[in-house]
Structure formats: structure tokens, C-alpha cells
Amino acid sequence: MKRIADSTIRRLSLYLRHLEDAEERGVETISSDDLARxxxxxxxxxxxxxxxxxxxxxxxxxxxxxxxxxxxxxIMGLGRTWRVAIIGAGKIGTALASYRGFQQRGFxxxxxxxxxxxxxxxxxxxxxxxxxxxxxxxxxxxRPDIAILTVPGEDAQTVADQLVVAGIKxxxxxAPVQLQVPPDVALKTVNMAIxxxxxxxxxxxxx
Numbered sequence: 001m002k003r004i005a006d007s008t009i010r011r012l013s014l015y016l017r018h019l020e021d022a023e024e025r026g027v028e029t030i031s032s033d034d035l036a037r038x039x040x041x042x043x044x045x046x047x048x049x050x051x052x053x054x055x056x057x058x059x060x061x062x063x064x065x066x067x068x069x070x071x072x073x074x075i076m077g078l079g080r081t082w083r084v085a086i087i088g089a090g091k092i093g094t095a096l097a098s099y100r101g102f103q104q105r106g107f108x109x110x111x112x113x114x115x116x117x118x119x120x121x122x123x124x125x126x127x128x129x130x131x132x133x134x135x136x137x138x139x140x141x142x143r144p145d146i147a148i149l150t151v152p153g154e155d156a157q158t159v160a161d162q163l164v165v166a167g168i169k170x171x172x173x174x175a176p177v178q179l180q181v182p183p184d185v186a187l188k189t190v191n192m193a194i195x196x197x198x199x200x201x202x203x204x205x206x207x
Contacts, residue, residue, distance in 0.1 A: 011049055012049060012072055013076065014038055015046070016072040019068055019072065023065055023066060023069055028064065028066075029065060032047055034062075035063075082107050082108070083142065085110060085112070085144040086111070086112040087114075087132075087148065087150065089119045090114075096109075096148060096150065098124070110142055132162070136165070150174045153175045160179045160181060170186040173187065176193060
């Protein structure tokens, strides 16, 4: 499959949430216009996004809500459980460990790690914080699929390197730095400052 843009994947997630809302309300079919409104885009973009993954819907009839929702869950890899390790048991790591939405989407926190001896041994929403010294052995035994990195920027690359060596193939980083990982490791960076700058830009450029 050709590389799909991150913006397309984000829209697919929005379409899926709209479809799931429609399922709960008993809606059987939905139009590309309806999906476009939820995704903040156009009906043409909806059709283009979906076309990357096959043929969906019928002209004039729209999309079957259960069918399209099921296909999007499959496309997004939501038909299985993903094991997640949190690296960094500070405020962000603690908040993420407590977020119920992860488990509802199939993401289960199986481990939490920190270098601070005062944090090792305490529980984050039922998950005991372990020492980073245990990471390699734990990854080999428990095989988490995804690591969420919530360490300071100056430590982030070193920790990312440890994760790669341990065999982690997907990393979400909250560190405010650009990490370098091998091509076979998926990396997503969540930079709060950049997101706020996007909002400040929108505010000063209204009308």
C-alpha cells in the first residue's frame, strides 16, 4: 500500500467516530456530505480518503453505516488489542495511564517505567511503575506493541534508542524534540507548543 498521509488517517478516525455515533442512533446509511461535516472537509475529500482502501458505498445511496464502520475499524487496526507501555511516570504519564478512552479503543496499558527511585514501585491506575533497568527484559517477555514516551526532551533520544534496541516498533512521543528512529519504527510526536501555536495563528489571522 502506498504511504497514506497523516492528515488522511486523522480524518478516517473522525469518520469512524461519526459512524459509531450513527450506529448507536440506529442510522443505517450515511452520505459523504455527512461524513465531510464531521471531518471538517468536503465530500470529494471523503471519497478520495476512502478510495485509498477500496470501493465503498453506492452512488445516490450513500454508505452502509455498519459496513463502513467495520471496514474502518479493520483499516485502523482496531479489531485487536494493542499492548502499550508508558515511559515516564510524571504528570503526563500519570494522566495517560488513567485515561479510560484507551482501553475502549483496544489500547491496554501493560507497563510503566521511570528512572526515579521514588516513583518506581508506586501504582499508576493499577499499573506498577518499574525501573527502566527492567525495560529490555520486560519487552522481551511481555511484548508491548507501542511505547508512549513522556520523558524530558534532553533524555528522549536516549530512551527512544533503548526502546528501539528492545524491539519496540511504534512510539508516541510527548517530548518537545524531534527524535530519530529507524525506518521500520513508526513515530508520532505530540508537541503541545506547536498545537498552541496553531491556535494562536488562527486567532491572529481571523477575517
